[in-house]
Amino acid sequence: MAAKPTSRLKKILGRIEGLDEGGLAGVLGLVERDRSLLDSLFNVLRDGVLVADTRGRIRFLNPAAGNLLGIRPDETGKIGLWQVLPDLARTLDMAPDGRWRAVASVTRELEVIYPARRVLRVALLPLGETSLEGETLAAVILTDLSNDLARSEERVEAGRTESVMDLAAGVAHELRNPLNAINIHLQLIGRHARRAEDSPAVRKMVEAADVCRREVARLDGIISNFLGAVKPSELVLRESDALGLLEETLTTVGPELADAGVHVEVRVPGERPPSVLADPDQLKQVFFNLLKNAREAMSAGGGSLTVQAGTDDEAVILVIADNGGGMTEAELSQLFTPYFTTKRGGTGLGMMIVQRILRAHGGSVGVDSKKGAGTVVTIRLPRKEKRVRMLA
Ligand code: ADP
Numbered sequence: 001m002a003a004k005p006t007s008r009l010k011k012i013l014g015r016i017e018g019l020d021e022g023g024l025a026g027v028l029g030l031v032e033r034d035r036s037l038l039d040s041l042f043n044v045l046r047d048g049v050l051v052a053d054t055r056g057r058i059r060f061l062n063p064a065a066g067n068l069l070g071i072r073p074d075e076t077g078k079i080g081l082w083q084v085l086p087d088l089a090r091t092l093d094m095a096p097d098g099r100w101r102a103v104a105s106v107t108r109e110l111e112v113i114y115p116a117r118r119v120l121r122v123a124l125l126p127l128g129e130t131s132l133e134g135e136t137l138a139a140v141i142l143t144d145l146s147n148d149l150a151r152s153e154e155r156v157e158a159g160r161t162e163s164v165m166d167l168a169a170g171v172a173h174e175l176r177n178p179l180n181a182i183n184i185h186l187q188l189i190g191r192h193a194r195r196a197e198d199s200p201a202v203r204k205m206v207e208a209a210d211v212c213r214r215e216v217a218r219l220d221g222i223i224s225n226f227l228g229a230v231k232p233s234e235l236v237l238r239e240s241d242a243l244g245l246l247e248e249t250l251t252t253v254g255p256e257l258a259d260a261g262v263h264v265e266v267r268v269p270g271e272r273p274p275s276v277l278a279d280p281d282q283l284k285q286v287f288f289n290l291l292k293n294a295r296e297a298m299s300a301g302g303g304s305l306t307v308q309a310g311t312d313d314e315a316v317i318l319v320i321a322d323n324g325g326g327m328t329e330a331e332l333s334q335l336f337t338p339y340f341t342t343k344r345g346g347t348g349l350g351m352m353i354v355q356r357i358l359r360a361h362g363g364s365v366g367v368d369s370k371k372g373a374g375t376v377v378t379i380r381l382p383r384k385e386k387r388v389r390m391l392a
């Protein structure tokens with residue numbers, strides 16, 4: 001496609017001396033039209049495109065390239081390619097005079113930190129015969145990979161969590177069979193003992209068998225709770241009032257919070273958020289886990305817990321903030337890891353379950369925390385009409 005205007009132009013240029021004023025205006029019109037077509041094309045491209053000579057002088061760049069590399073339009077020609085992508089220069093075969101030998105195309109994935117931390121795929125493609133003021137040119141195509149990477153890392157992490165949970169759920173399930181057998185045999189021991197002649201020794205045996213059975217029942221309860229928590233149960237989606245469910249959970253745990261001296265405030269600055277498609281029981285489990293963590297973080301001498309609700313274009317947003325002990329960066333980075341806990345008797349499963357449930361809803365959970373200052377948990381649930389995106 002690009003070859004056509006050039007060759008047409010070449011033909012006309014060959015005859016340019018013979019052209020009158022009208023003919024010349026026509027040619028300029030054609031040139032202008034082609035140019036503005038290319039301009040608009042480069043302006044709408046999401047990939048960054050720039051043209052540099054082999055010394056690294058930038059001769060042209062589109063707005064996307066300017067954004068990705070932090071170059072203002074008025075800096076074109078003043079900033080060199082090797083300056084903005086020094087890592088690229090390092091990987092190239094440079095001549096002693098700083099020229100790049102423009103013979104082959106080169107593709108690199110580079111991390112840039114200015115104007116934002118991003119991973120870019122940079123493709124450097126020699127433009128062949130095209131030259132400007134005697135300099136050979138190369139096109140540089142910049143593709144922002146950051147989002148793709150973040151998404152695939154998230155997927156890997158979610159997969160890892162799932163498989164740990166599957167394993168744990170499997171083990172817990174397997175424990176039930178021997179427990180059942182133990183239970184039955186304890187019943188038998190009790191029955192035989194009761195039939196035996198009464199004596200202090202027999203009475204002690206009956207008592208011991210009863211203690212064992214109670215402990216077995218307790219173990220069974222622990223396993224049920226654990227399975228209930230980690231086994232991904234099917235979502236039963238209903239039109240739900242997320243804030244309403246959070247308020248219900250607050251009412252349930254209200255007495256406990258009051259006992260711990262925690263002051264609770266619910267703020268809804270705008271209208272109440274619209275309904276979302278969600279599994280109400282599972283959402284309550286999310287809120288319960290978060291409120292429990294907040295309370296545990298504020299154990300010493302009470303504190304204040306603030307719930308805030310809002311909405312943006314995409315999601316219903318619920319924020320739960322506490323001014324408890326907060327987390328160090330190291331703790332924060334482990335927060336969603338199964339079995340990570342800093343509490344005596346903690347399971348380290350609460351936040352992982354929170355994350356799993358919210359992801360299953362197409363939502364997310366974000367946590368900001370500062371040691372000694374407190375923690376802010378932000379939940380996003382896709383608005384009902386936006387769920388198409390999540391399915392895609
Ligand atoms: P558990 O509560 O059983 O420890 P969680 O997965 O709920 O497991 O939390 C993991 C860890 O994250 C906690 O042990 C605690 O160190 C930290 N944490 C979670 N929520 C908060 C909070 N609101 N404030 C401070 N630390 C928190």
Ligand code: MG
Nearest residue numbers: 289293350351
């Ligand atoms: Mg917890």
